[in-house]
Amino acid sequence: MAVGSGQSTGDRGPLNSNDYISKMPDDVLVMTLSRLLVKDAVVTGSLSTRWKHLWRNLFELNFDGTEDLDKAANDEMLQDLETCKFITQVNNVISSHNRLTVQLFRICFDLDCTHSKHIDEWIKFAVDKKAEGLELNLLDIGPGTRDPDENYNVILPYLNAMSLSLKKLVLNGVNLDEPTLNEILKNSPHLETLSMFGSGLFPHIHVGGRGITLKKIKLVACFGIETISLYGFDLESFQLCVCDDIEYHLTDLPNLKKLDIGQVSVGLENNVFRQISTCAPYLEVLSLEMWSPQHGLDVNAIVKLPNVKKLMLVMGAIEDDSLLEFTAIARACPRLETFSISLLWYSPMQSKRKVRRVVAPEGHKHLKLLEINGYYGRISDLELAVYVIDNAVALEKIVIEPCCQAYGEDLTPQDCVKRHPVARSSAKRQLTPLVSPGVDLTVL
Numbered sequence: 001m002a003v004g005s006g007q008s009t010g011d012r013g014p015l016n017s018n019d020y021i022s023k024m025p026d027d028v029l030v031m032t033l034s035r036l037l038v039k040d041a042v043v044t045g046s047l048s049t050r051w052k053h054l055w056r057n058l059f060e061l062n063f064d065g066t067e068d069l070d071k072a073a074n075d076e077m078l079q080d081l082e083t084c085k086f087i088t089q090v091n092n093v094i095s096s097h098n099r100l101t102v103q104l105f106r107i108c109f110d111l112d113c114t115h116s117k118h119i120d121e122w123i124k125f126a127v128d129k130k131a132e133g134l135e136l137n138l139l140d141i142g143p144g145t146r147d148p149d150e151n152y153n154v155i156l157p158y159l160n161a162m163s164l165s166l167k168k169l170v171l172n173g174v175n176l177d178e179p180t181l182n183e184i185l186k187n188s189p190h191l192e193t194l195s196m197f198g199s200g201l202f203p204h205i206h207v208g209g210r211g212i213t214l215k216k217i218k219l220v221a222c223f224g225i226e227t228i229s230l231y232g233f234d235l236e237s238f239q240l241c242v243c244d245d246i247e248y249h250l251t252d253l254p255n256l257k258k259l260d261i262g263q264v265s266v267g268l269e270n271n272v273f274r275q276i277s278t279c280a281p282y283l284e285v286l287s288l289e290m291w292s293p294q295h296g297l298d299v300n301a302i303v304k305l306p307n308v309k310k311l312m313l314v315m316g317a318i319e320d321d322s323l324l325e326f327t328a329i330a331r332a333c334p335r336l337e338t339f340s341i342s343l344l345w346y347s348p349m350q351s352k353r354k355v356r357r358v359v360a361p362e363g364h365k366h367l368k369l370l371e372i373n374g375y376y377g378r379i380s381d382l383e384l385a386v387y388v389i390d391n392a393v394a395l396e397k398i399v400i401e402p403c404c405q406a407y408g409e410d411l412t413p414q415d416c417v418k419r420h421p422v423a424r425s426s427a428k429r430q431l432t433p434l435v436s437p438g439v440d441l442t443v444l
Helices: 026-033 038-046 066-071 076-096 113-128 156-162 178-186 272-276 324-331 379-391 413-434
Strands: 060-064 104-108 133-137 168-172 193-197 204-208 216-220 227-231 237-241 247-251 258-264 285-290 310-317 338-345 369-373 397-401 440-443
Touching: 038 060, 038 076, 060 076, 066 076, 076 113, 104 113, 113 133, 178 204, 247 272, 258 272, 310 324, 324 379, 338 379, 369 379, 379 397, 379 413, 397 413, 413 440
Parallel strands: 060 104, 104 133, 133 168, 168 193, 193 216, 204 227, 216 237, 227 247, 237 258, 258 285, 285 310, 310 338, 338 369, 369 397, 397 440
Antiparallel strands: none
């Protein structure tokens, strides 16, 4: 449907001389409405005849019903009612939509395989509208997943038909089999982003060849993966966070700058550094998650990371175990500029041992920013901060988030909140005397 200038009256109704917004061209108003959730954009149709049909030309359709679903969290009957309302809303909107193409089609609601009929039709709509972005977030809000057997399963013909226009594909709580993934990648000349969460996949994933256009791959909490091979295309960012150890094969990826491979065996029994060694020279951002440091770290297995400028370590520990051995990873990054640490503790216990100090032989000449999230004032927390203060000659800023992220049966989330003031006070008391005058210490 053609859109007009918005400067006349006619079927738009008379314009108030002070109503500057309604005087704007239709294209501008539609662009503004497209930034809203669909349910909010539709409501504007009741403002006047000028606005009545504008929402029918939205070029971004963002259906997000998580807020309404969250309000019904403790009432199963009310949840069913909200689900019916959401499905009806989506069906009514797409049946009235007039624009020939859309840039984004997004569904965000807790839906499973029992709703396949409706989801199939929504994907078909996105295909017909030549959507550039398709996001199906079919999980309830929060970090949880469901049994993959209950997930919606993508139907190949629909996505295959969309592939020529597709640039971004996000599938949360959606299963994807090998033939479907291969066809999507094969027939999507513009697809740059593939992101999946809580999805059922297949054991051996192989993605490679110069015909692949993906720049970013994100696979989090996905089920069924045993090995993953990425090779021979211009991948820039790869994130894979799953509970089980995965065998990686990352080769001929010269543009890979950002790598997050999630949980790593502390003793490096899973040979994670050997598996990423071929792309190590290209990396600029590296994120790793490690647990139970008392098992010991094989320092000799750590490869050189000559271009890593930002290192992010998520570390879980028992009680007040020392984490200093993990600084060996930072020492493998001679150009490190930002060192970000997140601490996850099973116990808030504090030991009375002395602070250990470690000297980095070559120092950290480029390290300017230290971030510690989960600082609680334990000796192990303090040791990490002291290590950077002692060895980072160019240090400019330290940011401490003194939240208590302890995990355990005896510590509830409410207990963690109560401990925040104590943690904050400990951080200021411990670190203020150690920081040089030219370093900005920020305790949040």
